[in-house]
Amino acid sequence: xxxxxRLFVKADLTLGAPIAxxxxxxxxxxxVLRLSKNxxxxxxNGRDGxxxxxxxxxxxxxxxxxxxxxxxxxxxxxxLQLLFAPLKKTCTDFVVEKATELGVTMIQPxxxxxxxxxxxxxxxxxxxxxxxxxxxxxLDIPLVQEPIQLLEALGKWDKNRRLVFCDExxxxxxxNWGGDVGRARPxxxxxxxxxxxxxxxxxxxxxxFSPEERKYLRQQDYVIPVTLGPxxxxxxxxxxxxxxxxxxxxxxxxxx
Amino acid sequence: xxxxxRLFVKADLTLGAPIAxxxxxxxxxxxVLRLSKNxxxxxxNGRDGxxxxxxxxxxxxxxxxxxxxxxxxxxxxxxLQLLFAPLKKTCTDFVVEKATELGVTMIQPxxxxxxxxxxxxxxxxxxxxxxxxxxxxxLDIPLVQEPIQLLEALGKWDKNRRLVFCDExxxxxxxNWGGDVGRARPxxxxxxxxxxxxxxxxxxxxxxFSPEERKYLRQQDYVIPVTLGPxxxxxxxxxxxxxxxxxxxxxxxxxx
Numbered sequence: 001x002x003x004x005x006r007l008f009v010k011a012d013l014t015l016g017a018p019i020a021x022x023x024x025x026x027x028x029x030x031x032v033l034r035l036s037k038n039x040x041x042x043x044x045n046g047r048d049g050x051x052x053x054x055x056x057x058x059x060x061x062x063x064x065x066x067x068x069x070x071x072x073x074x075x076x077x078x079x080l081q082l083l084f085a086p087l088k089k090t091c092t093d094f095v096v097e098k099a100t101e102l103g104v105t106m107i108q109p110x111x112x113x114x115x116x117x118x119x120x121x122x123x124x125x126x127x128x129x130x131x132x133x134x135x136x137x138x139l140d141i142p143l144v145q146e147p148i149q150l151l152e153a154l155g156k157w158d159k160n161r162r163l164v165f166c167d168e169x170x171x172x173x174x175x176n177w178g179g180d181v182g183r184a185r186p187x188x189x190x191x192x193x194x195x196x197x198x199x200x201x202x203x204x205x206x207x208x209f210s211p212e213e214r215k216y217l218r219q220q221d222y223v224i225p226v227t228l229g230p231x232x233x234x235x236x237x238x239x240x241x242x243x244x245x246x247x248x249x250x251x252x253x254x255x256x
Numbered sequence: 257x258x259x260x261x262r263l264f265v266k267a268d269l270t271l272g273a274p275i276a277x278x279x280x281x282x283x284x285x286x287x288v289l290r291l292s293k294n295x296x297x298x299x300x301n302g303r304d305g306x307x308x309x310x311x312x313x314x315x316x317x318x319x320x321x322x323x324x325x326x327x328x329x330x331x332x333x334x335x336l337q338l339l340f341a342p343l344k345k346t347c348t349d350f351v352v353e354k355a356t357e358l359g360v361t362m363i364q365p366x367x368x369x370x371x372x373x374x375x376x377x378x379x380x381x382x383x384x385x386x387x388x389x390x391x392x393x394x395l396d397i398p399l400v401q402e403p404i405q406l407l408e409a410l411g412k413w414d415k416n417r418r419l420v421f422c423d424e425x426x427x428x429x430x431x432n433w434g435g436d437v438g439r440a441r442p443x444x445x446x447x448x449x450x451x452x453x454x455x456x457x458x459x460x461x462x463x464x465f466s467p468e469e470r471k472y473l474r475q476q477d478y479v480i481p482v483t484l485g486p487x488x489x490x491x492x493x494x495x496x497x498x499x500x501x502x503x504x505x506x507x508x509x510x511x512x
Contacts, residue, residue, distance in 0.1 A: 101493050103485070136487040186511050188504035229359070229509035231392040237357050240493065241500040248444035248501055253485035255442050 005033055006042040008130045008141065013048035013067055023061035030058055041065055046141040049074040074139055078251045079198050081106040081161070083153060084239055085115040085205035091236045096125045100132035100142055102243040103252060109147035114207035120147045150213065159222050161198035164191065166242050167225045168208055168232065184225035187245050191224065196250060201242045206235055261289055262298040264386045264397065269304035269323055279317035286314055297321055302397040305330040330395055334507045335454050337362040337417070339409060340495055341371040341461035347492045352381045356388035356398055358499040359508060365403035370463035376403045406469065415478050417454035420447065422498050423481045424464055424488065440481035443501050447480065452506060457498045462491055
């Protein structure tokens with residue numbers, strides 16, 4: 001992998017276009033990495049692919065880059081969304097960072113009955129998402145939405161999008177998996193039979209979903225209830241595991 | 257799941273045996289949870305299953321429990337080990353906690369050429385492992401080993417144990433996956449053909465393995481080189497993802 005620094009910018013990217021650096025970006029390139037005029041940088045904006053650029057002007061807390069060549073054309077990433085109940089601050093940050101590494105296209109915080117925290121600073125999460133996208137070499141940026149009620153999200157659901165409902169508790173945790181009255185099926189088994197298409201993963205709060213929420217979810221045609229193994233996972237672990245399984249079985253981790 | 261508190265203890269567990277609490281455990285039960293005499297507790301020691309117990313004596317920073325009934329017999333967990341290059345402190349803590357949730361039986365820090373940190377406080381990691389095992393409702397405790405050189409670990413390797421080598425960089429990151437000179441195969445594809453049996457996952461440092469390490473690993477019969485998708489994952493994400501895929505395809509996340 002390239003060692004040339006990689007920046008997310010907001011501007012449109014076209015050949016020869018000058019790109020203005022924010023003070024943060026200038027600080028990172030010129031003070032932290034000690035780049036100077038003519039040094040190489042890579043930039044992407046989530047729409048126009050990844051470009052090779054070079055530094056054309058170094059200022060105290062600003063600067064310019066010039067775009068030289070398109071290196072990686074914009075790829076269409078599989079459309080996978082994450083709905084999750086906000087957690088304590090560091091856990092939410094962690095989920096958002098890992099979801100970006102794991103290729104989600106949209107992150108929707110949802111408020112459920114047992115959600116502990118309903119305040120989510122979207123601007124802060126957008127920053128985490130941008131940094132993680134820079135690091136992980138992806139060319140697009142997941143969209144972070146304002147939190148909404150779970151039922152509101154389901155009310156306007158596109159029924160062509162499967163919703164993988166990580167149902168840690170199940171009807172009865174002492175029952176074996178997979179039965180009608182037992183726990184949901186193991187996720188890998190449940191999703192390996194699906195056709196490719198739009199999908200979303202739903203992760204509940206630490207206390208799980210309420211019985212009413214679970215019942216409602218299980219009545220929707222587009223919902224696929226699944227379990228993630230015999231141990232109780234923390235919510236942030238469940239998010240990483242479920243996204244991993246989707247990408248491996250149905251997403252872009254398969255051989256190209 | 258039960259709301260009765262669940263403690264890891266070191267003593268052997270047999271009917272009617274009095275269990276002495278450490279000052280930490282007593283503090284947790286009597287000050288944080290405000291338990292008093294005759295209240296119920298669950299205990300496990302990693303060997304003798306999970307027992308229902310009750311408080312028989314409350315002291316200032318000590319106490320006794322009495323074992324009453326075996327609730328869950330000791331289960332044999334699939335034998336899955338994790339070898340990982342130590343990371344920055346919080347990332348190492350994270351890997352160890354998540355590996356416990358994901359059911360590993362042994363955690364071996366390994367020093368590779370590009371490992372940044374070689375100091376690992378095993379006693380600190382043991383504490384994380386115990387707490388995570390309490391939370392995740394597992395009945396055994398992963399063994400945390402002192403760090404050793406990667407080559408030393410491989411020198412004494414049990415060749416019946418497959419070693420899944422998460423080779424993020426690959427021979428040439430610009431090549432497609434799966435070729436002889438290209439990148440390793442996607443992990444799900446590579447492991448779905450295996451028979452069940454002993455396994456370990458190997459996760460390298462942030463900078464990846466050296467060319468010599470990679471070459472040596474690929475020459476061993478028991479090594480299965482794999483990749484984890486088209487994006488660059490941080491080492492701690494790779495650990496969670498690889499353990500998830502193993503448990504889903506070959507481990508105890510399959511329907512029982």
